[in-house]
Amino acid sequence: MPYPIDPTSLAGKEFPVTEHVPLLVLGGGPAGLAAAIEAARCGLRVVLVDEHPVASALIGLDVPFMFGERLDPAVQNKARMTERVVAARPELEEAFEAGVDVRLGVYAWGGFVTGATSRTLPHPLLGLADEERSWLVSFDRLIVAAGARDLALAFPGWDRPGVMGARGADAAIRLYQAFAGRRLVVLGAGTLGRNVALAAQAAGLEIAGIVDVATLPLPLREGAGGRGPRDIPLYLGHAVRTTLGAMDLEGVRIAPLADLDAAFDIACDTVVCAVDLVPNVEIFDLLGCAIIWRAQQGGFVPSIDADGRTLVPGIYAAGDCTGVTDAAIADPGLAAAAGRRVARAAARDAGIKAEALPPAPPIPDRASDRDAIRRQWLASHVDATRADLMICRCEEVGVRDLLGVRPPRYLPYNGEKFAARDLRTLAADGPVNQDQVKRLTRAGMGACQGRRCREQVQLLLAMQGNQTTGSISLPSYRAPLRPLPLNVLSAHDETKQMRDNWVVWFGIPGQWLPQWEPLPDDADMVYESRVLRDFET
Amino acid sequence: MSAGTPVVVIGGGATGLSTAWWLRREGVPVTVIEKGIVGWEASGRNGGGATHPSSPLFREEQRLWPMMDELLGYPTEHQPKRIRIAVTPVQLVHAEHTAELAERQGFPVERLDPKALHELVPWVGDDVAGGLLLHYGGHANPQRTAQAYAWAIQDLGGTILQHTTVTGIRVQAGRAVAVETDQGTIGCDAVVVAAGPHTARIAAMMGIEVPVAPARAEILVTEPVPLIRHGGADGNGLYGRQTLRGNLAYGGGPHEWIELADARTPRPVNSPVVRSLARRLTEMFPRLGHVRVIRSWAGVIENTPDGRPILDRLEDPSNVVIATMSSVGFGLSPASGHALAQLVTRGRCDFADLTWLRLGRFRGLAADWREQAGWVPWSAADNVTMVSTG
Numbered sequence: 001m002p003y004p005i006d007p008t009s010l011a012g013k014e015f016p017v018t019e020h021v022p023l024l025v026l027g028g029g030p031a032g033l034a035a036a037i038e039a040a041r042c043g044l045r046v047v048l049v050d051e052h053p054v055a056s057a058l059i060g061l062d063v064p065f066m067f068g069e070r071l072d073p074a075v076q077n078k079a080r081m082t083e084r085v086v087a088a089r090p091e092l093e094e095a096f097e098a099g100v101d102v103r104l105g106v107y108a109w110g111g112f113v114t115g116a117t118s119r120t121l122p123h124p125l126l127g128l129a130d131e132e133r134s135w136l137v138s139f140d141r142l143i144v145a146a147g148a149r150d151l152a153l154a155f156p157g158w159d160r161p162g163v164m165g166a167r168g169a170d171a172a173i174r175l176y177q178a179f180a181g182r183r184l185v186v187l188g189a190g191t192l193g194r195n196v197a198l199a200a201q202a203a204g205l206e207i208a209g210i211v212d213v214a215t216l217p218l219p220l221r222e223g224a225g226g227r228g229p230r231d232i233p234l235y236l237g238h239a240v241r242t243t244l245g246a247m248d249l250e251g252v253r254i255a256p257l258a259d260l261d262a263a264f265d266i267a268c269d270t271v272v273c274a275v276d277l278v279p280n281v282e283i284f285d286l287l288g289c290a291i292i293w294r295a296q297q298g299g300f301v302p303s304i305d306a307d308g309r310t311l312v313p314g315i316y317a318a319g320d321c322t323g324v325t326d327a328a329i330a331d332p333g334l335a336a337a338a339g340r341r342v343a344r345a346a347a348r349d350a351g352i353k354a355e356a357l358p359p360a361p362p363i364p365d366r367a368s369d370r371d372a373i374r375r376q377w378l379a380s381h382v383d384a385t386r387a388d389l390m391i392c393r394c395e396e397v398g399v400r401d402l403l404g405v406r407p408p409r410y411l412p413y414n415g416e417k418f419a420a421r422d423l424r425t426l427a428a429d430g431p432v433n434q435d436q437v438k439r440l441t442r443a444g445m446g447a448c449q450g451r452r453c454r455e456q457v458q459l460l461l462a463m464q465g466n467q468t469t470g471s472i473s474l475p476s477y478r479a480p481l482r483p484l485p486l487n488v489l490s491a492h493d494e495t496k497q498m499r500d501n502w503v504v505w506f507g508i509p510g511q512w513l514p515q516w517e518p519l520p521d522d523a524d525m526v527y528e529s530r531v532l533r534d535f536e537t
Numbered sequence: 538m539s540a541g542t543p544v545v546v547i548g549g550g551a552t553g554l555s556t557a558w559w560l561r562r563e564g565v566p567v568t569v570i571e572k573g574i575v576g577w578e579a580s581g582r583n584g585g586g587a588t589h590p591s592s593p594l595f596r597e598e599q600r601l602w603p604m605m606d607e608l609l610g611y612p613t614e615h616q617p618k619r620i621r622i623a624v625t626p627v628q629l630v631h632a633e634h635t636a637e638l639a640e641r642q643g644f645p646v647e648r649l650d651p652k653a654l655h656e657l658v659p660w661v662g663d664d665v666a667g668g669l670l671l672h673y674g675g676h677a678n679p680q681r682t683a684q685a686y687a688w689a690i691q692d693l694g695g696t697i698l699q700h701t702t703v704t705g706i707r708v709q710a711g712r713a714v715a716v717e718t719d720q721g722t723i724g725c726d727a728v729v730v731a732a733g734p735h736t737a738r739i740a741a742m743m744g745i746e747v748p749v750a751p752a753r754a755e756i757l758v759t760e761p762v763p764l765i766r767h768g769g770a771d772g773n774g775l776y777g778r779q780t781l782r783g784n785l786a787y788g789g790g791p792h793e794w795i796e797l798a799d800a801r802t803p804r805p806v807n808s809p810v811v812r813s814l815a816r817r818l819t820e821m822f823p824r825l826g827h828v829r830v831i832r833s834w835a836g837v838i839e840n841t842p843d844g845r846p847i848l849d850r851l852e853d854p855s856n857v858v859i860a861t862m863s864s865v866g867f868g869l870s871p872a873s874g875h876a877l878a879q880l881v882t883r884g885r886c887d888f889a890d891l892t893w894l895r896l897g898r899f900r901g902l903a904a905d906w907r908e909q910a911g912w913v914p915w916s917a918a919d920n921v922t923m924v925s926t927g
Binding site (some may be wrong): 003004005006007008009010011012013015110112114115116117118119120121122123125127134136286288395407408410411412414417418421429430431433436439440442446447449476478479480483484485486487489490491492494498501502503504505506508509510511512513514515516517518519534535 | 574577581591592593610611612614625627628631635638680681684687688692697699700752753754759760773774775776781782789790791792793794795796798803804805806807808809810811812813815816817818819822825826827828829830831832833834835837840843844845846863864865889890892893894905908909910911912913914915916917918
C-alpha cells in the first residue's frame with residue numbers, strides 16, 4: 001500500500017513558473033553583457049536581467065549603491081532612465097543583435113535550489129520582480145554577474161544626504177546622467193578614488209580634493225604619486241572630522257591624523273566615499289554556493305574553478321562578484337573577458353562545442369594591504385570622533401552600542417546588568433558571530449539589510465577581538481535581496497492546491513485540542529471542521 | 538560557581554535554557570550543553586507567540602510572562618494581549634472555536650466588529666469580517682529572550698558550554714552518570730534532553746526511542762511601520778506580530794519534512810512560499826501593500842506523532858528527563874522550564890497535569906509511523922521516477 005503524503009506540507013505542491021530559460025544571466029554590467037553575448041553566439045537561448053534603472057524609492061534607500069540622495073528627480077521617470085541606461089551601455093545594442101532577451105529594470109530577489117532542507121523543489125528557481133509584481137523562472141544554467149557594491153566606511157556625518165559611494169556616484173553620473181551635485185570631495189586616493197575623480201571631471205564636475213587617511217607609499221595607491229588627477233589637491237594622512245552645513249551639505253572639515261586639532265574646511269556639496277568596493281555575493285549565499293574569504297579580492301567571494309563554475313552545478317560566476325581587484329577597477333575589459341570565458345564553459349557544459357578561453361591573469365596577493373587600509377580608515381575615524389560614531393544607520397547603532405552589545409534604544413537600558421555584558425564577555429562564551437551580535441544590537445537588521453554596515457561591523461568585531469577580519473564569518477543573506485513591497489512580492493499566481501491546503505501551523509489536531517485530555521477518536525474531524533480550511537476557493 | 542555534580546541540560550534552546558534557569562533559581566548546580574550558540578535554531582527563529590490555551594501549561598505561561606523581564610533581569614520585549622483577525626466569515630468561526638478553549642478556562646475574550654477592529658488595527662480592509670481581542674496571551678522577542686535566559690543562568694552561577702556536541706551518555710545502574718562531549722566528559726546528577734529535533738538522536742544514546750519528525754518552516758519580516766496598540770495581531774492563515782521596533786513578522790503555510798543526517802542542523806532555506814506569506818499579509822492588511830519585505834528566514838522544528846509535547850521523567854534511567862515541545866516551544870518556555878525543573882528535583886509537576894504528555898503513550902508505535910503519516914522528505918525527482926517506472 002503506498003504511503004500518503006502530508007497535504008499540509010510542501011510535498012507535491014508546485015510553484016507557478018512563468019518561463020523556463022536555458023541560460024539566465026544575472027547582471028548587465030561588463031561581465032554579464034559579455035557573457036550573454038558570447039553564450040548567445042555559441043547558440044544558447046539567453047535571457048539577461050538587470051535591475052537598472054532601479055525605482056527611485058530604492059535609490060532613496062541606497063539600494064543597490066550608496067546614492068546619498070544625490071540623484072535628481074529625473075530618476076522617477078523609469079522610461080527615460082531606461083533610455084539612458086541603454087545609451088550608457090553600448091554592449092546592450094550588441095546583445096540585442098546577438099539575440100539576447102534583455103530585461104531591464106528587473107530585480108533578482110530570490111534564488112531557490114534543491115538541498116538538504118528543500119528536497120521538494122523540482123528544479124532551481126530564480127525569483128524576479130519589477131515595480132508591479134514578482135514571478136519565478138526556472139533555468140538550466142545561471143551566470144551570476146552581480147558586480148560589486150560600495151564599501152561604506154563611517155566618518156562623522158557619513159549618514160547625511162550628500163554622502164555617497166563610488167558606485168553610486170558612477171551610476172549617477174554615467175548610467176543615469178542624473179547627478180545632482182557640482183563640487184565633490186573624494187575619500188580614497190587609490191584606483192577607485194582616482195577613477196571617480198576622473199569620471200566626475202569628464203562630466204564637467206569640480207573635484208575639491210581627494211582625502212585619504214593613508215600616506216604614500218601605498219601599493220594600492222600607486223599612480224596617485226603625491227598629486228591627484230589633473231592637479232586636484234590631495235590630502236594624505238588626513239581624516240574627516242565633521243561635515244559642514246545645517247541643512248544641505250556645504251563641506252567637510254578634515255585634519256591631519258598627526259594633529260587632529262589642525263582642522264580645516266573644504267567646501268563641497270557631495271562627498272564620495274571611494275575607499276573600496278565589495279563583491280556582491282548575496283545570491284550565491286541564497287543558492288547555497290560555497291563562499292570563502294579573500295581579502296585581496298575585496299571580501300567574501302564564491303568558490304569557483306578557472307571557468308567560473310561554483311560548487312553548485314549549473315551556477316556560474318563572472319566579473320566583480322567573484323572578486324574586485326584594482327586591476328578590474330581600472331580595466332572593465334577584465335570583467336568582460338571573464339564573462340566570455342564563463343559563457344564558453346556554460347556552453348560546453350550544455351553540450352555545445354565551444355573552445356575554452358585562456359584563464360584570467362593571477363591576482364597579486366595584497367590581502368594584508370587591503371585589509372589594513374580598511375582597518376586604518378575605520379580606526380582613524382573612530383579615534384577622530386569625540387562623540388559616538390554611527391555604524392548601522394537603519395537601526396541607529398553606534399560603535400559604543402555595538403561593542404557594548406547594548407540593546408536598541410526603544411528598550412529600557414538597565415545599565416547595571418548590561419554594563420557587565422559586552423563584546424568581550426560574549427567572546428568569552430564562544431567565537432563572536434556577527435549574526436548573533438545583530439540579533440542583540442540590531443546592527444544590520446534594517447531595511448538596507450546591512451549593505452551599509454556589514455563590512456564595518458565585521459571589521460569592528462575583528463579589531464575589538466584582535467582577530468583576523470576573515471575569522472568573522474559571513475552574516476547570512478536572505479530573500480528578498482531587494483526590499484520589495486508586500487503587494488509586489490505577493491503570490492498573485494498561487495496555485496489552488498497551495499490555497500486549499502494552507503494551514504497556519506502543521507495541521508496536527510492534537511496540538512490544538514486540550515492536551516490535559518486524551519486525544520478524542522474524532523480529533524481529525526473536529527480539527528477539520530474547526531481550524532483547517534481558512535481559505536475556501 | 539555552584540558546587541556539586543551538575544544537572545546537565547542538553548540543548549541551549551528556550552526549553553533547555555528555561556529548565557536550567559529554574560534549576561539554578563532553586564540552587565541546583567547546572568550545566569547547559571549547546572552544539573552551537575544559545576537560541577540559534579527554532580528558539581530564535583519563531584513568531585514569538587505566547588498564547589497556548591490547549592496546553593496544560595497555559596495558566597503558568599500566562600502567569601509568568603508579565604514577570605519575565607524582571608525575573609531574568611534582561612528585556613524579552615514581552616507584550617500582553619492578542620488580536621485575532623478574521624478576513625472572512627469562515628475565519629471568524631475558526632477564531633471563535635480557538636478562543637472558546639481559553640474562555641472555558643476563565644480568560645476573557647472580547648468580540649470586535651469591523652469598526653472596533655479597525656480602531657485597534659488600522660491596517661485591515663473595509664470588508665474585514667471581524668475579530669477578537671484576547672485579554673490574555675501575548676508575544677515576545679525570541680532572540681532577546683533566549684539570550685536573556687542564558688545570561689540569567691550565568692548571573693546565577695550556572696554554566697553554559699556553547700559549541701559543544703554531545704557524543705554519548707554514560708548510564709550505570711539505571712542512572713545517567715556522565716555526558717560525553719567532543720570537549721570532554723561531564724559527570725552528571727541528572728540529564729535533561731531538550732535538544733529539539735536532535736532529541737531522538739540524543740535519547741537513542743541511552744537506548745530510548747523518542748518519536749519525533751523534523752521539519753522546516755518559514756517566516757518573513759517587513760520594514761518597520763508605526764506601532765499599533767496591541768502588536769500581536771494575526772489571522773488569515775498567518776501567525777505573527779508587530780515587533781516593538783515596528784516590523785511585521787509573519788509566518789505560516791506549508792512546512793517541509795526533512796531528515797537530519799548528523800548532529801548538525803542543516804541550514805534551513807526559504808522557498809517561494811514567502812510569496813504566499815506576502816499574499817496573505819496583503820489580504821489581511823490591504824492598507825500595507827506598499828510596505829516592503831526586507832527579509833525572510835526559516836527554522837527546523839520537530840513534531841511528535843500526536844503533535845503534543847513529551848515532558849517526562851523516565852523510569853529507567855531514573856534521572857533522565859525527556860523534553861520536546863513538538864514545534865510549539867518558545868512561548869510556553871517559562872512554564873515548561875518550571876515544569877521540567879520540578880520533574881528533575883521532585884519527580885512530578887505540582888502545577889499542571891502532564892499525564893498525557895508522557896513518552897509511554899507512544900509504546901507500540903509502528904516503526905514506519907512517519908511514512909504512515911506522510912511525515913517524511915518528499916522529492917519531486919523521486920516522485921517523477923516512481924511515475925515513470927510505473
